[in-house]
Amino acid sequence: MSGFSSQELLAIFAMQGFAGVSFFSVLLLMALGLAIIYGQMRVINMAHGEFMVIGAYATYLCSITLGALPGMTDYYLFFAIPIAFGSAFLVGYIVELTLIRHLYHRPLDTLLATWGLALIMQQGFRSAFGAREVSVLVPDWLRGSYRPTMMIDIPLNGIAILVLTLLVTLGVWWFLYRSRWGLRVRCTTANRDMSGAVGINTKRVDRVTFALGCGIAGIAGAAFTTISSTGPTSGSLYIVDTFLVVVFGGAGSLVGTIASAFSIAQAQSLMEFFLGSSMAKVLTLLTVIGILLLRPEGLIASKVRR
Amino acid sequence: MNRMYRLFQGRYAGLGSIVLLAIVLMVVMPLAFDIYRLNLAGRYLTYAFVALGLVLCWGYGGILSLGQGIFFGIGGYAMAMFLKIESSDPESTSIQTTPGIPDFMDWNRITELPWFWVPFNSLTFTIIAVLVLPAAFAFLIGFAMFKRRVSGVYFAIITQALAVVLTILIIGQQGYTGGINGITDLRTLLGWDIRDDSSRYLLYYLNAILLIGCLLIGRWVLNCKYGRILTALRDKEERVRFSGYDVANFKVFIFCLAAFISGIGGAMFTLQVGFMSPSFIGIVPSIEFVIFAAVGGRLSLVGGVYGALIVSFAKTMFAEAYPQLWQFLIGAVFILVVLVLPYGLASIYGRFGQRLRTPLARWFGDRKTHSSTSDDGLQEKRS
Numbered sequence: 001m002s003g004f005s006s007q008e009l010l011a012i013f014a015m016q017g018f019a020g021v022s023f024f025s026v027l028l029l030m031a032l033g034l035a036i037i038y039g040q041m042r043v044i045n046m047a048h049g050e051f052m053v054i055g056a057y058a059t060y061l062c063s064i065t066l067g068a069l070p071g072m073t074d075y076y077l078f079f080a081i082p083i084a085f086g087s088a089f090l091v092g093y094i095v096e097l098t099l100i101r102h103l104y105h106r107p108l109d110t111l112l113a114t115w116g117l118a119l120i121m122q123q124g125f126r127s128a129f130g131a132r133e134v135s136v137l138v139p140d141w142l143r144g145s146y147r148p149t150m151m152i153d154i155p156l157n158g159i160a161i162l163v164l165t166l167l168v169t170l171g172v173w174w175f176l177y178r179s180r181w182g183l184r185v186r187c188t189t190a191n192r193d194m195s196g197a198v199g200i201n202t203k204r205v206d207r208v209t210f211a212l213g214c215g216i217a218g219i220a221g222a223a224f225t226t227i228s229s230t231g232p233t234s235g236s237l238y239i240v241d242t243f244l245v246v247v248f249g250g251a252g253s254l255v256g257t258i259a260s261a262f263s264i265a266q267a268q269s270l271m272e273f274f275l276g277s278s279m280a281k282v283l284t285l286l287t288v289i290g291i292l293l294l295r296p297e298g299l300i301a302s303k304v305r306r
Numbered sequence: 307m308n309r310m311y312r313l314f315q316g317r318y319a320g321l322g323s324i325v326l327l328a329i330v331l332m333v334v335m336p337l338a339f340d341i342y343r344l345n346l347a348g349r350y351l352t353y354a355f356v357a358l359g360l361v362l363c364w365g366y367g368g369i370l371s372l373g374q375g376i377f378f379g380i381g382g383y384a385m386a387m388f389l390k391i392e393s394s395d396p397e398s399t400s401i402q403t404t405p406g407i408p409d410f411m412d413w414n415r416i417t418e419l420p421w422f423w424v425p426f427n428s429l430t431f432t433i434i435a436v437l438v439l440p441a442a443f444a445f446l447i448g449f450a451m452f453k454r455r456v457s458g459v460y461f462a463i464i465t466q467a468l469a470v471v472l473t474i475l476i477i478g479q480q481g482y483t484g485g486i487n488g489i490t491d492l493r494t495l496l497g498w499d500i501r502d503d504s505s506r507y508l509l510y511y512l513n514a515i516l517l518i519g520c521l522l523i524g525r526w527v528l529n530c531k532y533g534r535i536l537t538a539l540r541d542k543e544e545r546v547r548f549s550g551y552d553v554a555n556f557k558v559f560i561f562c563l564a565a566f567i568s569g570i571g572g573a574m575f576t577l578q579v580g581f582m583s584p585s586f587i588g589i590v591p592s593i594e595f596v597i598f599a600a601v602g603g604r605l606s607l608v609g610g611v612y613g614a615l616i617v618s619f620a621k622t623m624f625a626e627a628y629p630q631l632w633q634f635l636i637g638a639v640f641i642l643v644v645l646v647l648p649y650g651l652a653s654i655y656g657r658f659g660q661r662l663r664t665p666l667a668r669w670f671g672d673r674k675t676h677s678s679t680s681d682d683g684l685q686e687k688r689s
Contacts, residue, residue: 044459102645107459108370109644113598115593116640124631240470240589243463279479285471289464296456 006301011106012273014152020186020269021225022158024151025165026052028261029246030238032172033213035257038246040189040209043100043110047118048242050125053213054091055221056230061227063136074139081164081222088218093211100210101203116282118236123234135229161223168219173254175212185209244288250298260299264288323608324521329513339502348510349431349580350618351517352378355571356609357598358517359564362524364596365604366533367459367560368540373465374595376472377440377565379587381572383441383476383483386582387423388432390490404428408489414481419431423482429496440569441562449559457525457543466589474624488583513574517611520567522649524607536560560569597636600643603652612651 002006004012034048062080067073095117103110142157160169176182196202199295225229241264249260264284271280292298327444335347363369396406404417413420425431447468451461474481484490493501500509527533531532539546549555575583585591592618604612617639624632648655 038459042459044463084481099641099645106644107463107650108364109648111370111372111459112593112596113641113644116637116644119633119637119640123630123637126633127630159372236589239468240463244467247460247463278474278477280473282478285467289467289471292460292464293450293454293456296454296460 003237011149013270015154016079016273017157017266017270018154020266021162022155022179022264023269025158025161026220026227026238026264027241027245027265028165028258029168029223030242031249031257031261032153033216033220034126034171034242035246035249035254036172036216037210037244038174038215039253039268041104041106042107042112044107045100045210045213046111046114047121048214048217049092049169049237049239049256050118050121051088051092051217052224052238053125053223053230053232053235053236054088055179055218056225057125057134057221058084058218058226060129060134060230061224064279067137067279068248071130073137074141074306076137076228077142077222081219084222085215089211089215092214093207095214096207096210101206102287104206112186122232124237128236129232130230131245132227133231133234135223138226157226161226164223168256169254169258173218176254181205181208219296236276240285248288248292248298250300253300255300256298275299312477318371320607323520323606324518324525327521327611328518328607329515331487331517331625332511336337336507336510339569341506341634344510345506346622347615347619348506348513349575350615351510351611352571352575352578353455353514353595353598353618354611354614355520355574356515356568356595357602357614358472358520358607359567360525360566360596360599363560363564364599365606365681366528366540367557368543369534369557370560370596371465371561371603372462372596373467373469374467374564375469376567377444377568378572378575378591378595379472379476379582379584380443381436381569382576382582382586383489383572384426384432384435384569385573385576385629387426388429389487389495389576390418391423391427392495393491393493402680409491410484410489411481418480421483436569437566437662440572441566444562444565447560448555448558452557452561455554457557458659466592467603469592473584476584476587486584488581490583495577496563501580503666506578509574509578513578516570516574521607522572525561525565527560528607532559533579534554556680562574562637564686595645597640599650601650603650603655605649606652606655609650609652609655616651622689643655 012038030048030052033051034045037043037045048107059077059080062076062083064075066079092153098108099113099117105112126284127166138157145153146159147153174182176185181281184195184205185208187198187200188202188209192202221230224234228234245257245261247266248264249258251258267287268280268284272282275283316488331351339347356378359377360371363371383670385519394406394408394486397403399405399407399409400411402409402412403415404412407419425621447465451457456464476488477486477545479485491497499505528536534553535546535556539556540552543553544594572582574588598614598617599610601617602611602612617636621632621636624635643650649656
């Protein structure tokens with residue numbers, strides 16, 4: 001790090017930090033869904049990245065239909081986000097109904113089955129949208145950047161994604177801790193048999209939770225489109241990081257997931273500047289694995305006894 | 307006849323299927339295939355080593371590793387490094403800026419052999435490295451994780467992340483590893499051309515013999531007391547722990563054995579194919595190895611071999627003709643095997659075999675014999 005003045009270093013940290021914020025946002029949105037699903041059903045969804053891609057393609061479709069209408073280019077994203085959520089939610093619901101629910105007692109097998117699902121979905125995207133990456137129309141108000149000082153340059157779309165992520169996280173928090181549904185979800189997570197005994201339809205709760213997790217991944221996809229172009233295999237780029245975020249954060253803990261997504265994204269983004277992206281990734285992953293070995297329950301362990 | 311039939315019962319149970327496999331590998335396939343297809347089959351059989359390792363550690367030990375490509379890769383790269391040094395002698399690389407080092411190093415402006423390449427000048431060291439390095443690496447991973455009681459899904463994800471790390475590292479350090487292209491253009495082993503037909507036959511047979519040897523080791527490990535404990539800890543880990551066993555050590559051992567076997571497969575792969583690249587290490591190949599074991603039957607040692615052969619041949623045939631269809635098909639196979647046939651093709655064989663064996667036993671006048679046997683393990687229940 002020698003060779004940089006302290007002011008330059010500060011600017012580098014600020015800019016790389018904000019570059020990391022976009023990565024953090026997508027990672028957090030992905031991990032939230034995965035963490036809820038894993039926390040409640042102990043199911044690892046290898047196809048989670050593909051649900052993100054569903055959201056991304058849904059946004060793309062909105063952008064070429066709605067966005068093409070006169071006067072809508074600036075606002076279509078507000079429609080695209082719910083549509084992305086809805087389409088991923090729907091597909092997740094169907095997948096749970098047909099596949100996942102048969103596998104709840106076999107977590108390792110779910111991993112394989114959802115990998116198969118991921119392959120099928122990837123090929124589905126390829127057949128439907130072609131192997132080439134597509135990108136959406138970015139509205140004018142998302143372009144450009146905010147420059148607090150001469151050296152710091154923060155892109156607006158990063159800020160917008162951050163705001164979206166915060167809103168979704170708040171929404172998830174509200175859903176889990178303040179709504180009737182969330183109460184049922186938490187009950188089922190804590191003790192499935194007991195919840196069933198007091199009259200909660202745990203199977204239905206499972207289904208909604210799974211679909212909701214997928215839906216959030218869909219929102220992640222909508223956010224993803226504004227920072228990168230979408231291809232059939234875009235989702236698989238994020239899946240390993242997302243898993244590590246979930247495991248590192250301590251499954252089932254909202255705060256832990258946020259903290260781990262933040263630290264992983266920031267560590268990677270800051271190191272990227274000094275070491276190059278591949279070494280940064282290697283070091284981040286190895287550090288996370290190392291910490292996990294010292295603390296297998298993750299950053300914030302849930303207090304629920306199993 | 308009665309005595310001969312009994313030979314395959316009890317103590318020798320399951321040997322029959324290994325003998326059958328040996329006949330298929332050593333007699334049927336060399337007769338049925340031309341040298342091109344036989345070489346292809348030999349390449350698939352190297353995957354069978356990994357599948358066999360997975361049957362041991364996943365099927366019987368309950369440890370699903372999504373990073374078996376790591377060990378396949380370590381074995382393969384160790385062999386490839388030796389062959390590459392041999393093929394880059396100063397004369398044949400005289401056009402380079404620095405003759406005598408592998409071509410990709412020269413392209414990346416490296417002027418001398420890196421220190422970790424130097425020992426691979428010796429074949430003895432290379433063979434030891436192929437046999438020891440994967441197991442040693444597995445020991446490090448396994449010891450760190452199992453002692454901390456990391457298991458199940460966590461273990462799977464961490465091994466997957468490690469496979470990603472290794473792939474990125476190899477691709478990123480192009481000058482030292484050959485990058486994404488891998489180590490290519492390997493022609494000779496101690497001056498012996500590994501590319502002509504006769505050496506391909508020889509390598510195929512060596513491969514098959516090693517595979518059968520590994521099968522026998524696997525069978526022996528599972529049949530001794532250790533195997534019982536392994537199965538027990540897969541089904542009820544706490545109970546084994548409370549009985550006074552150090553569960554972690556048992557897991558570490560089977561994980562190392564699986565890595566050892568995979569490493570041999572990797573080295574044989576390099577020898578038969580003539581190159582090694584990171585595309586045999588990462589997430590996708592590592593999961594493919596799992597699907598080989600799953601299709602063949604996770605509780606059947608020979609099943610893993612058949613699984614590797616069948617899936618790979620199907621892939622070659624379909625992927626050439628209908629590349630799009632293949633991905634749908636393999637995805638569906640993943641899902642169907644898990645949903646409908648969790649114990650793979652071996653369970654079908656087991657079911658029909660049972661029907662076939664009972665009348666056969668009667669035929670031989672041995673009414674009491676019920677084949678309670680073989681490594682298809684249909685009898686075993688999962689918790």
